[in-house]
Amino acid sequence: MPVHRSGTARVRRLTVAGALLAAFSFAFTVPSSADTTPARGSAYMGMGVLAHDGRSGTPTTSDATQTEGVDVSGYQGNVAWSTLWSSGVKWAYTKATEGTYYTNPYFTQQYNGSYNVGMIRGAYHFATPDTTSGATQANYFVDHGGGWSRDGKTLPGALDIEWNPYGDACYGKSASAMVSWIADFLNTYKARTGRDAVIYTATSWWTQCTGNYGGFASNNPLWIARYASTVGTLPAGWSYYTMWQYTSSGPTVGDHDKFNGALDRVQALANG
Numbered sequence: 001m002p003v004h005r006s007g008t009a010r011v012r013r014l015t016v017a018g019a020l021l022a023a024f025s026f027a028f029t030v031p032s033s034a035d036t037t038p039a040r041g042s043a044y045m046g047m048g049v050l051a052h053d054g055r056s057g058t059p060t061t062s063d064a065t066q067t068e069g070v071d072v073s074g075y076q077g078n079v080a081w082s083t084l085w086s087s088g089v090k091w092a093y094t095k096a097t098e099g100t101y102y103t104n105p106y107f108t109q110q111y112n113g114s115y116n117v118g119m120i121r122g123a124y125h126f127a128t129p130d131t132t133s134g135a136t137q138a139n140y141f142v143d144h145g146g147g148w149s150r151d152g153k154t155l156p157g158a159l160d161i162e163w164n165p166y167g168d169a170c171y172g173k174s175a176s177a178m179v180s181w182i183a184d185f186l187n188t189y190k191a192r193t194g195r196d197a198v199i200y201t202a203t204s205w206w207t208q209c210t211g212n213y214g215g216f217a218s219n220n221p222l223w224i225a226r227y228a229s230t231v232g233t234l235p236a237g238w239s240y241y242t243m244w245q246y247t248s249s250g251p252t253v254g255d256h257d258k259f260n261g262a263l264d265r266v267q268a269l270a271n272g
């Protein structure tokens with residue numbers, strides 16, 4: 001009997017140890033896939049471009065004059081605007097909102113800081129079409145920094161519509177449903193501000209998720225994202241781009257952009 005009890009105890013100890021080992025292994029292996037999904041609110045302009053569109057070539061500019069700009073989000077924290085200004089950056093966009101659940105805690109420093117050094121500035125909204133309607137998000141954006149004023153130094157708000165960093169690339173929407181969501185946002189933004197919003201996107205996402213819809217091109221300026229030597233093919237309807245995000249690894253802050261024109265054209269967009 002004592003031997004039997006000893007054997008039973010030994011089996012019991014081995015069973016418990018095995019269970020603990022399995023639990024330990026589970027604890028450290030299961031979250032790995034979840035860890036690749038960023039926290040809500042952490043998205044920023046161009047977040048999906050490298051992963052989905054890649055990077056190729058060294059950016060070049062055409063013979064036409066282009067004006068350097070940057071775009072920033074809470075990811076950059078407090079920005080050295082005087083350094084950027086001295087380097088030739090003349091315009092900037094700051095992330096104001098995402099969905100209806102996030103406002104950039106650094107928005108004031110970034111939005112006002114760029115303005116105070118002399119830049120022409122604007123605000124952008126990171127769209128999450130799977131959370132609330134386009135109209136709801138447009139109102140949230142306008143109410144939290146995305147408005148517009150005719151002061152000659154404020155650009156119209158930009159809708160950042162690109163790959164979903166939190167799940168399905170097209171936010172679970174069909175192409176027609178996505179077009180309707182975007183239209184809902186744009187129409188509401190114009191009703192609130194009197195301005196047509198800028199659309200920031202990448203051609204590959206636009207083709208996949210809107211069916212390469214061309215109906216917004218006549219009213220909404222295009223801000224194209226492509227980290228390559230040229231912008232490449234533009235989304236349907238647009239024959240030219242207004243802005244081009246050409247790199248995520250520029251000086252001072254990573255995201256640098258070209259405005260397709262001289263500074264007076266940036267001012268013209270600000271003035272409407």
